[in-house]
Amino acid sequence: MNEKAVKIEDSRDVVRARHEGREMARKLGFGPADQARLATAISELTRNVIQYAGKGVCVITDASEMGIAKIRVRVEDHGPGIADIDQAIEPGFSTGNGLGAGLPGTRRLVHEFRIDSKPGHTVVSIAIVRRRA
Amino acid sequence: MKIAILKLRDILLTSIHVDLTDEDALEFQADVLEMVKKTEAKGIVIDITAMNVVDSFMARILNETASMVKTLGAEAVICGMRPEVALTLVEMGRELTGVETAVNLEQGVDKLRELIKRRQ
Amino acid sequence: MIEEGGLIMEKEQTQGAAQVMDAREQESLSLIELSTPALKVWDEIVLVPIVGVVDTKRAQQIMENLLKSIAEYEARVAILDVTGVPVIDTRVAHHITKTVTAARMMGAEVVITGVSPEAAQTLTKLHVDLSSISTRGTLRAGLKEAFALIGSRVEPRDEGVDS
Numbered sequence: 001m002n003e004k005a006v007k008i009e010d011s012r013d014v015v016r017a018r019h020e021g022r023e024m025a026r027k028l029g030f031g032p033a034d035q036a037r038l039a040t041a042i043s044e045l046t047r048n049v050i051q052y053a054g055k056g057v058c059v060i061t062d063a064s065e066m067g068i069a070k071i072r073v074r075v076e077d078h079g080p081g082i083a084d085i086d087q088a089i090e091p092g093f094s095t096g097n098g099l100g101a102g103l104p105g106t107r108r109l110v111h112e113f114r115i116d117s118k119p120g121h122t123v124v125s126i127a128i129v130r131r132r133a
Numbered sequence: 134m135k136i137a138i139l140k141l142r143d144i145l146l147t148s149i150h151v152d153l154t155d156e157d158a159l160e161f162q163a164d165v166l167e168m169v170k171k172t173e174a175k176g177i178v179i180d181i182t183a184m185n186v187v188d189s190f191m192a193r194i195l196n197e198t199a200s201m202v203k204t205l206g207a208e209a210v211i212c213g214m215r216p217e218v219a220l221t222l223v224e225m226g227r228e229l230t231g232v233e234t235a236v237n238l239e240q241g242v243d244k245l246r247e248l249i250k251r252r253q
Numbered sequence: 254m255i256e257e258g259g260l261i262m263e264k265e266q267t268q269g270a271a272q273v274m275d276a277r278e279q280e281s282l283s284l285i286e287l288s289t290p291a292l293k294v295w296d297e298i299v300l301v302p303i304v305g306v307v308d309t310k311r312a313q314q315i316m317e318n319l320l321k322s323i324a325e326y327e328a329r330v331a332i333l334d335v336t337g338v339p340v341i342d343t344r345v346a347h348h349i350t351k352t353v354t355a356a357r358m359m360g361a362e363v364v365i366t367g368v369s370p371e372a373a374q375t376l377t378k379l380h381v382d383l384s385s386i387s388t389r390g391t392l393r394a395g396l397k398e399a400f401a402l403i404g405s406r407v408e409p410r411d412e413g414v415d416s
Contacts, residue, residue, distance in 0.1 A: 043186060219355035
């Protein structure tokens with residue numbers, strides 16, 4: 001199974017992570033729109049890590065199965081966590097200097113979206129899927 | 134990563150050709166404003182043809198830069214946004230608003246000239 | 254025994270149904286690709302005529318196609334002709350609005366043509382606001398608007414009646 005792990009510690013890692021995501025999407029035959037969606041989603045999530053938790057990790061996995069191409073991305077940190085997840089994915093919600101539209105926006109870009117968060121551990125998992133011709 | 138800003142008579146041209154970190158983007162914004170002021174340019178065309186990711190942060194920087202340039206008394210045109218980038222921004226609900234745009238550099242310069250003429 | 258047989262049959266039926274679905278999906282996939290061409294009708298003008306029912310998936314495809322054609326042909330105006338679309342509901346209208354916003358960010362205007370009186374009625378009743386979007390009743394009027402937007406004009410060769 002093809003997997004890339006990118007440590008998220010500063011803003012250069014955000015660039016690195018979204019680049020890896022885009023590359024994997026391209027190699028698996030996703031079109032430019034899906035490549036951009038995935039790269040953008042990774043960018044939003046990893047920036048959140050830096051902003052709210054300081055550091056974390058982004059794992060990009062080729063989770064393709066028979067007949068479908070699929071990329072799963074897991075962004076994990078040990079920061080304070082998201083107190084109210086329902087509220088955090090409401091459009092318009094934001095906690096830090098006007099950037100917080102990240103989560104609801106990101107959710108609309110991907111096919112799967114899941115948050116598990118408690119104080120000290122947050123995992124956001126996303127996936128994009130494409131039916132193989 | 135430093136983005137070059139070129140002066141061409143009374144206007145400025147710049148092209149973002151690399152994937153910028155947040156710090157790079159902020160530095161770019163400061164450089165643009167500094168150049169507009171220093172050269173007393175009447176406007177600037179910012180070419181983003183090479184950008185294949187514009188996330189909410191970068192969208193905000195572009196939006197802000199354009200309106201800051203206006204505040205300085207000059208005009209700004211953003212050109213070359215890729216279809217997939219435009220699509221992603223709309224899907225995220227992060228549209229650029231109130232920013233002048235053009236399909237390519239040539240049309241961008243034409244549009245800037247038009248805006249400058251209108252202002253005078 | 255009977256139960257077992259029943260189960261097997263059910264399974265077979267399900268498989269059969271799945272195959273039919275696949276075939277239909279294939280068919281609709283190729284139809285999608287066939288039915289949304291982007292035509293360059295003039296320098297800097299592209300035309301996307303939509304024919305047939307538009308569901309969410311197809312709307313997305315059309316939207317991507319239209320934006321791609323703007324970049325490819327470096328168009329300043331895209332005409333989206335909906336004469337052949339039987340029903341324009343809120344969902345389709347929403348996709349149209351999104352497309353227009355995306356196109357504007359790319360530096361192009363979108364002109365919607367061929368909105369039927371029924372569609373206009375429905376949209377207004379559904380409180381869909383298309384007022385910020387340039388719409389024309391006919392493709393002909395839309396073309397004229399497109400030429401105006403790129404700073405050209407089409408005139409009859411003979412002096413006289415304005416067409």
